[in-house]
Amino acid sequence: MERHEYDVIVIGAGGAGLRAAIEARMQGKRTAIISKSLFGKAHTVMAEGGCAASMGNVNPNDNWMVHYRDTMRGGKFLNNWRMAELHAKEAPDRVWELETYGALFDRTKDGKISQRNFGGHTYPRLAHVGDRTGLEMIRTLQQKVVSLQQEDYRETGDYEANIRVFHETTITELFKADGKIAGCFGYYRSTGKFVRFDAPAIVLATGGVGKSYQVTSNSWEYTGDGHALALRAGATLINMEFLQFHPTGMVWPPSVKGILVTESVRGDGGVLRNSEGERFMFNYVPDVFKDQYATTEEEGDRWYTDADNNRRPPELLPRDEVARAINSEVKAGRGSPHGGVFLDIASRLSPEEIQKRLPSMYHQFKELADVDITKEPMEVGPTCHYVMGGVEVEPDTTMSTVPGLFAAGEVAGGMHGSNRLGGNSLSDLLVFGRRAGMGAAEYVDGLAGVRPAVRIDDVAAAEQRALLPFSSATEGGENPFVVQLELQKTMNDLVGIIRKADEMEMALKKLEDIATRTRTVSVVGHREFNPGWHLALDLRNMLLVSLCVAKAALERQESRGGHTRDDYPAMDSDWRHVLLVLSALGEDNVELVRKEQVAMRPELLDLFELDELKKYYTGEELGGHRAGSA
Numbered sequence: 001m002e003r004h005e006y007d008v009i010v011i012g013a014g015g016a017g018l019r020a021a022i023e024a025r026m027q028g029k030r031t032a033i034i035s036k037s038l039f040g041k042a043h044t045v046m047a048e049g050g051c052a053a054s055m056g057n058v059n060p061n062d063n064w065m066v067h068y069r070d071t072m073r074g075g076k077f078l079n080n081w082r083m084a085e086l087h088a089k090e091a092p093d094r095v096w097e098l099e100t101y102g103a104l105f106d107r108t109k110d111g112k113i114s115q116r117n118f119g120g121h122t123y124p125r126l127a128h129v130g131d132r133t134g135l136e137m138i139r140t141l142q143q144k145v146v147s148l149q150q151e152d153y154r155e156t157g158d159y160e161a162n163i164r165v166f167h168e169t170t171i172t173e174l175f176k177a178d179g180k181i182a183g184c185f186g187y188y189r190s191t192g193k194f195v196r197f198d199a200p201a202i203v204l205a206t207g208g209v210g211k212s213y214q215v216t217s218n219s220w221e222y223t224g225d226g227h228a229l230a231l232r233a234g235a236t237l238i239n240m241e242f243l244q245f246h247p248t249g250m251v252w253p254p255s256v257k258g259i260l261v262t263e264s265v266r267g268d269g270g271v272l273r274n275s276e277g278e279r280f281m282f283n284y285v286p287d288v289f290k291d292q293y294a295t296t297e298e299e300g301d302r303w304y305t306d307a308d309n310n311r312r313p314p315e316l317l318p319r320d321e322v323a324r325a326i327n328s329e330v331k332a333g334r335g336s337p338h339g340g341v342f343l344d345i346a347s348r349l350s351p352e353e354i355q356k357r358l359p360s361m362y363h364q365f366k367e368l369a370d371v372d373i374t375k376e377p378m379e380v381g382p383t384c385h386y387v388m389g390g391v392e393v394e395p396d397t398t399m400s401t402v403p404g405l406f407a408a409g410e411v412a413g414g415m416h417g418s419n420r421l422g423g424n425s426l427s428d429l430l431v432f433g434r435r436a437g438m439g440a441a442e443y444v445d446g447l448a449g450v451r452p453a454v455r456i457d458d459v460a461a462a463e464q465r466a467l468l469p470f471s472s473a474t475e476g477g478e479n480p481f482v483v484q485l486e487l488q489k490t491m492n493d494l495v496g497i498i499r500k501a502d503e504m505e506m507a508l509k510k511l512e513d514i515a516t517r518t519r520t521v522s523v524v525g526h527r528e529f530n531p532g533w534h535l536a537l538d539l540r541n542m543l544l545v546s547l548c549v550a551k552a553a554l555e556r557q558e559s560r561g562g563h564t565r566d567d568y569p570a571m572d573s574d575w576r577h578v579l580l581v582l583s584a585l586g587e588d589n590v591e592l593v594r595k596e597q598v599a600m601r602p603e604l605l606d607l608f609e610l611d612e613l614k615k616y617y618t619g620e621e622l623g624g625h626r627a628g629s630a
């Protein structure tokens with residue numbers, strides 16, 4: 001079996017993985033980047049709206065404290081406050097740093113990096129490149145990797161001496177020795193050949209879990225591999241009940257259902273209407289946000305040109321609020337012909353402006369739905385988009401509870417609490433990608449050359465497990481595509497945007513059955529590019545992650561952010577400080593325990609008015625606030 005040795009392995013070549021790998025290499029560590037998709041095709045490339053950083057270029061009142069407050073409000077104060085603090089403080093430097101690597105963001109008239117409005121952000125804050133920001137980010141980070149390789153070539157004569165990319169390579173197992181990370185195992189998708197990597201530090205940067213749902217903006221890679229790899233290695237996951245259903249996915253035609261319609265459409269003035277032509281979001285502003293959102297269309301419209309003297313339109317409420325509102329309108333019979341609502345930009349901007357600001361959206365609707373968004377409204381509805389839950393990490397280093405295992409980007413949990421603000425993911429990737437690279441490098445230094453050795457038995461077991469779907473064929477196991485569909489439908493219908501105890505209990509029963517079927521799925525053919533085999537291996541991860549979501553969602557008896565309970569519709573302060581922590585229990589079961597969230601540092605708590613905190617905190621907790629203790 002092919003074998004490689006590195007100091008640091010980064011699994012995932014999206015924004016978080018690339019930034020982590022660049023940092024590890026710059027800290028002098030021999031680094032490998034492994035990606036199951038082609039190099040350049042990660043989710044990050046699909047990011048449209050932009051990257052949130054309080055540079056204050058468009059509104060000088062912006063700063064890290066305002067960004068911090070917005071992020072905590074968006075997450076309904078369940079965020080890991082230290083992560084939110086690091087993120088808000090470091091995001092501007094990470095964006096500027098990207099320009100030193102060669103990125104070019106859109107500009108203001110006076111030549112600064114331009115910033116746009118997005119839901120939940122007080123000021124225009126998203127650095128962007130039209131609606132193709134992720135593409136620019138990935139292009140730039142890849143370019144930086146190549147420039148580091150050129151540097152290495154000049155010094156060693158080998159481009160890959162210190163940083164190498166293994167693309168179309170899927171990792172299926174992590175190895176540990178003496179309780180610490182020792183390496184990982186995977187296969188090349190094109191040939192099916194196995195490959196083993198030995199390394200004392202691994203950074204998981206594998207993205208999200210959306211493929212466990214039937215309607216999703218996520219593409220095929222999002223099968224929760226990193227979440228499951230971490231669990232199986234003994235690490236813990238948190239916040240798995242919180243999934244973001246983006247309010248605006250395409251609803252028609254069926255073949256493209258779920259594909260994202262960027263929030264920039266609303267950030268640039270787009271409005272939501274029901275079948276009666278009403279701008280219904282004015283009816284859905286929750287009490288906790290009443291002071292910050294306009295009550296009339298006139299005020300909402302004025303905000304686009306005078307944000308200092310008007311309140312924001314409710315179309316720009318955090319995503320969880322807008323998704324629930326759309327769901328309610330459709331349920332009340334005021335939906336669009338194909339089961340969504342109308343998103344109208346045509347009556348708000350000129351055709352030229354729409355094509356300039358939203359070129360991808362224009363083409364997406366023209367090509368996929370034969371709708372000209374400069375003339376007609378779009379039909380949109382909620383789509384499973386982002387997982388707030390993920391690997392529990394130490395905020396400053398991103399190390400998980402397993403020594404040597406790090407996680408950054410969407411696979412990590414905590415930063416976004418119960419709901420992520422749009423634009424806060426791209427900045428999260430840069431901030432925590434860099435921190436993961438640094439954390440991994442420091443960890444390797446701390447080992448002082450004593451590296452855990454991969455056990456040969458573990459390698460043999462990994463190989464055997466990967467081949468299992470071929471041997472199941474002779475015993476008549478099921479087709480993995482059939483089992484996957486059932487899993488996706490179960491999660492969509494029973495643990496979806498609005499949840500009920502009896503439905504989630506039913507989901508857990510179904511998942512038990514799906515677990516049995518997953519163990520024996522069978523595939524035919526060869527190991528050379530065999531999608532059925534790839535899915536059979538991914539399915540194991542999708543199942544484990546779905547179990548985590550369903551178990552945690554059943555346990556949390558309140559509604560908060562990306563978790564809405566029909567039977568517990570209110571947010572409950574007693575749940576705000578409770579984290580649901582999941583760990584693996586055997587091959588396909590998980591255990592859940594409750595854990596207290598660490599209290600926010602007093603000077604950070606003081607950034608909020610007491611009256612606002614009272615909406616989220618228990619009276620007892622507020623004793624530490626300067627005004628609360630007075």
Ligand code: FAD
Pocket residue numbers: 011012013014015016017034035036037038041042043044045046047048049050051052133134169170171172205206207208217218219221225226260385386408409410411422423424425426427429
């Ligand atoms: P990704 O970029 O998804 O990278 C994951 C990597 O892991 C890939 O290279 C994949 O191949 C690899 N991988 C996965 N499993 C394995 C395995 N087993 N072995 C090897 N490799 C593996 N956020 C914003 O902040 N602003 C936006 O405007 C925005 N727009 C979005 C638009 C769309 C359509 C979508 C879907 C998301 C958007 N998001 C946005 C969210 C954001 O893009 C993602 O959260 C973010 O890009 C995730 O980055 P990542 O580095 O964590 O993972």
